[in-house]
Amino acid sequence: MAAKNPYEVLGVKPDASEEHIRGSYRKLAKKYHPDLNPGNKQAEARFKEITAAYDLLSDKEKRARFDRGEIDASGAERPEHAYPRYGGFAEGAPGTRYEFHSAEGMAPEDLDDLFAFFGRGARGNAPRRGADLHFALTVDFLTAINGGRQRLSLAPDRNLDVTIPPGVHDGQVLRLQGQGAPGRSGGPVGDALIEIHVAPHSFFRREGDDIYLDLPVTLAEAVLGGKVMVPTPTGTVSMTIPANTNTGRVLRLKGKGAPHPGGTRGDQYVTLKVVLPEGGDAELTRFMRDWAPQHLYDPRRGMVS
Numbered sequence: 027m028a029a030k031n032p033y034e035v036l037g038v039k040p041d042a043s044e045e046h047i048r049g050s051y052r053k054l055a056k057k058y059h060p061d062l063n064p065g066n067k068q069a070e071a072r073f074k075e076i077t078a079a080y081d082l083l084s085d086k087e088k089r090a091r092f093d094r095g096e097i098d099a100s101g102a103e104r105p106e107h108a109y110p111r112y113g114g115f116a117e118g119a120p121g122t123r124y125e126f127h128s129a130e131g132m133a134p135e136d137l138d139d140l141f142a143f144f145g146r147g148a149r150g151n152a153p154r155r156g157a158d159l160h161f162a163l164t165v166d167f168l169t170a171i172n173g174g175r176q177r178l179s180l181a182p183d184r185n186l187d188v189t190i191p192p193g194v195h196d197g198q199v200l201r202l203q204g205q206g207a208p209g210r211s212g213g214p215v216g217d218a219l220i221e222i223h224v225a226p227h228s229f230f231r232r233e234g235d236d237i238y239l240d241l242p243v244t245l246a247e248a249v250l251g252g253k254v255m256v257p258t259p260t261g262t263v264s265m266t267i268p269a270n271t272n273t274g275r276v277l278r279l280k281g282k283g284a285p286h287p288g289g290t291r292g293d294q295y296v297t298l299k300v301v302l303p304e305g306g307d308a309e310l311t312r313f314m315r316d317w318a319p320q321h322l323y324d325p326r327r328g329m330v331s
Contacts, residue, residue, distance in 0.1 A: 029099035032079035032092070040093065044084070048234075051080040055233050074197035080234065081195050085287045100199055102158075102219065156207035156216035163188060163220050167227035170194050171237075171259040171284050178220065180205070188220060193235070193285040196224040230259060235284045235292030242301040243267060245310075258282045258294055265296065273300045 033040050036050045054076045056062070063069035082088050082101055091097045098104055163178050173192035177185050186205060194200075199221050206216025224232075231238045241256060251269030255262050258279060265277060275298045283292025303310070 029078065030075065032082050032099055035075055035079035036083065047080070047083050051076060051084075052234055055080075059233060061231055077195045077234075078197050078199075081198055102199070102201060152211060153213035154210040155213045156209040158216045159206045159218050161218060161220045162223060164223045164225055165190055165194070166225050167230055167232075168259055170196070170222070170224040171232075180218070186218070190222070191287075193287070194222050194224070196222065198222050229257070232284060235286050235290075237283045237292065237294040239294060239296050240299050241296050242299050243271070245300060245302060248272070248298070248300045256296055259284070267298065271298055271300075273298060 033042070036047060036054065038047055038050050042050075055073065058069045058073040058076060060066075060070045060073060078100070082092060082099070088097065088101060092099070092101075096104060159180075161178060161180065163176065165174075165176055169176065169190055171193065173194075174190050175187050176190060178188050180186050186202070188200065188202070191200075199219050202218040202220065204215045205218035208215055229239060237259060239257070241254070243254065247254060247267055248271045249269065251267050251271065253264050253266050256265045256279065260282065263279065263282070265279065267277070277296045277298070279294040279296060281291045282294035285291050
């Protein structure tokens with residue numbers, strides 16, 4: 027199935043600003059993210075569609091090429107449809123020349139008839155480009171963020187080392203020129219189209235170019251504050267937790283998200299989760315029994331009557 031128009035997928039007009047496109051993408055990605063729609067295959071498919079559309083429109087060069095009709099909605103090169111021009115076969119001004127194009131879906135035998143009609147002979151011996159071959163490649167989460175190389179088996183006796191660009195999205199298609207089927211009668215080799223599938227990570231999750239992480243903290247760290255070490259896709263960094271921090275507070279690590287083709291990076295958002303000691307702590311229990319009656323407060327005030 028052909029990819030849908032990326033502007034329609036994101037619900038924006040072709041002249042929409044980058045900011046408008048980014049805002050629409052984040053809104054839709056949050057709505058259809060698989061983590062928020064577990065088991066919903068339609069939401070998962072919609073999320074992949076949204077991500078692919080944003081991947082194309084957020085890249086200035088790809089967007090310009092799509093607008094000019096040089097690539098399709100999947101980012102693949104549009105095939106050359108123009109055939110030699112012929113004059114004098116239709117009414118028109120003197121010297122008028124008409125260009126004939128193959129229609130999408132036209133059967134090969136119809137094209138043979140067309141060429142024969144204009145005295146060009148059958149196409150059977152004409153050079154023909156080899157077919158594009160489609161493959162799927164699963165990469166781990168950190169490779170998708172940081173880039174790398176991964177081997178893909180194209181055939182029992184043929185392997186290909188694929189360069190994974192930093193920041194690649196799940197569902198993105200990479201085109202490797204000249205790695206497809208051989209051409210006919212001296213025609214050029216086709217390309218290999220590789221759809222990337224990103225394996226989920228045990229604690230990172232991605233929305234657009236931003237990374238999200240739930241970080242467990244101790245009761246003491248939440249009450250007293252202090253510095254803690256936080257994992258990011260590019261390594262561990264130090265982060266300061268403010269004193270008297272509650273579970274659910276979100277802190278931002280600027281520039282620690284996924285890289286964008288334009289050279290910028292997303293951010294990492296860290297949601298703090300206060301975790302008590304496993305199995306309990308007798309001293310902490312005794313302290314709270316003495317402390318609680320003298321420090322009454324209702325965190326659920328206004329929620330229940």
